Amino acid sequence: MSPGRRRFIAGAVAAAAAAPMRLRAAGTLRFALTPVFLDNDAAVIGRLRDALAEGTGMQIELVQRRTYEEITGALLEGSVDAAWLCGYPFLQHSHELELLGVPVWRGQPLYRSYLIVGRDDPAAGLADLRGSSHAFSDPNSNSGYLVTASDLIRMGEAPETFFSRTFFTYGHRNVVRAVAGGLARSGSVDGYVWEALAAVEPALTEATRIIARSEWLGFPPFAARAGGGEATAAIGRALRGFSGTESGRAALSLLFLDDVIAGSVALFDGIALRMADLARGP
């Protein structure tokens, strides 16, 4: 038996002993994932499911959707119990949603958006990219759309006219691929995803260069429909308890995260400012 697995089992036993009140109800909890994730990594997804299952004591079904819009929709209509969202759609529907937790990355529940170009591109900032093509991640992504779009608004420009062509790749990794492959000159990407890719797929990120980083903004949070009851509360507890369980720590480690904290809506004030700028227009 490998030390890893031994630790995992030991952790699972300890967690079960420490939480006798954990729900053992029959049924399955549905947890939705977004492309914030390294969407093609089956190991990450498996670990996350294991950690959630252990934390909630219930079977977990991970639901993957292509866009934030689909995830948000599924969350609001109740076809999923909880989801890992982006701060931008969370704020868009903050009255109907409840914050379950915020991941902690590199010591704080914050991340940044990166503006990237090809490795040999001479551009030094957003202003140098006028008239070129740009890859966004998702129209409802903070780091993959809102940050760059609101930056342009602040410059008195609109994304549709500033760039010669923009398109959505529906995945932060895809944005890096599009820029690295030369399909788009520049891209808006989640800084956390870019840094994670730099660790697991350095060849991909080495073909790109960061020319601008946004201010620190609230990390994409875990959310559920408001008034979701015990099931969603159990998921929240499980998420926030990841650092206390072996499987939770394994999942966090694979996700390059430190912890999940309760957090507060105030973490997303920076995003709210940008949303207001975007709504105001150029």
Place this chain on the structure above:
Amino acid sequence: MRAGGFRSLPVTVRVPLVAAALMIVLGVVASQQVLAALGRLQDARLRETARLHVEGLSVALGPAVLRKDVWEVYDTLDRAKAAYDGQRLLLTVVADEDGRVLAASDPRRAPVDSDVADFTQGAIAPEDVRMTGDPVLRVAAPLVYQSRAVGTVATELDVRDLLSERRAATWLLLAGNAAATVLLVFAGWLAVSRLLRPIGLLEEAMDAAGGVPRPIPPDRVPKGDPHFARLIETYNAMTGAVEARAEAERRLAERERFVSLGRLSSSLAHEINNPLGGLLNAADTIRTYADRPEVVRTSAALMLRGLSHMRDVARAILEENRLDRAGQPLRPEDFEDLRLLFEPEATRRAQTLDWSVKAGPRALGEFPAAPVRQVALNLLLNAGAAAGERGRVGLSLTEDAGALTLEVSDSGPGLAPADLDRLMESGPLPAGGGVGLRLVHDIVAGLRGQIRHERAGGDTRIRVALPRPANGHA
């Protein structure tokens, strides 16, 4: 090799050479066929690759192209490229229906929104793809989705591997066929040489001893091949026949001397008979006037002249018929004899005889007497017969530095074609007619001389030029 040079080679060399040449031609044709088949195979493979690629992309990309979804198109091409591992498909460009590039497997070469015409220029349809020798082939086809052309797919196919495969096959074939051809040529040479060995035997036997065919001894007849054995049997029988014919010809030539004399016999009989009347008269006069010495003296002188003429004629006839003349050198007297023999014939026909011998004893002495006399007599007889009554016959003999020239002319109507053939050609003797002119031809050929024939001013001239023998008599 020049045709003459080739023809001069023995048949046992020529036939194997021809067999070798045929083997080489066969090798070249076979290689050509194999290469053509390989080319067709490669073309079919390429067409299939291009067709599958375009059809696959049509299915996979149809909806994305319809939506002009740049990322979807790129993502599909990129994943397809990874699956193909970059083999064969160098670049794939997908454009919308307006011809603007939506995405390419290498966006740096074909940026989004650029004109697809840069990549469809010189491109061919997938069903027309074939190897052109170009290492990169461009293929373009409409991207059909739901029976509608929604865009264009342009692809660059890398065919360097196929080209090098073809090159390798060419070299392999070249080397293999060269080796096989060399082997076959050698085997063909051996087989044909073996087959032709009896022919070589025949050729050798025919060429032996200066063109006189010799029979092949029975112990050299190849065993186990009844056809060749029969052929050689027939050849041996033929050599016997040739020898018999040569003997017959020799006898005929021998007889010809008598024949020519025979043709003169009536004139010669007159030549002897005419003086006889005068001689008898003289004898009678002597008997009647025995007591008159001046009459006896005159008659005796008359008899002496008559008898000496008769003696000369008899001597000339005897000389013509001497069997031991072989090896005698030619002398001026031989031509006096000829004149003596021929003149009565000319006189009988009231012909004018133009006789001119301008060759000294020394020049004449280098030639053998018998054949030259025979040639001159035969030509004279022929000329006399051709000139007819009151005609003209001429003989002229001249010498110069290298040759003796005998010219016999007549005022006759000219030689008939058959006679001319007899005189000038070596072919088979035409039926009918005498052998006199052919004998002239053969004798002159034997003396390495030349015969010229011409008609000029109503005269027929036959000129025989005999080269001086290099050493001694021919």
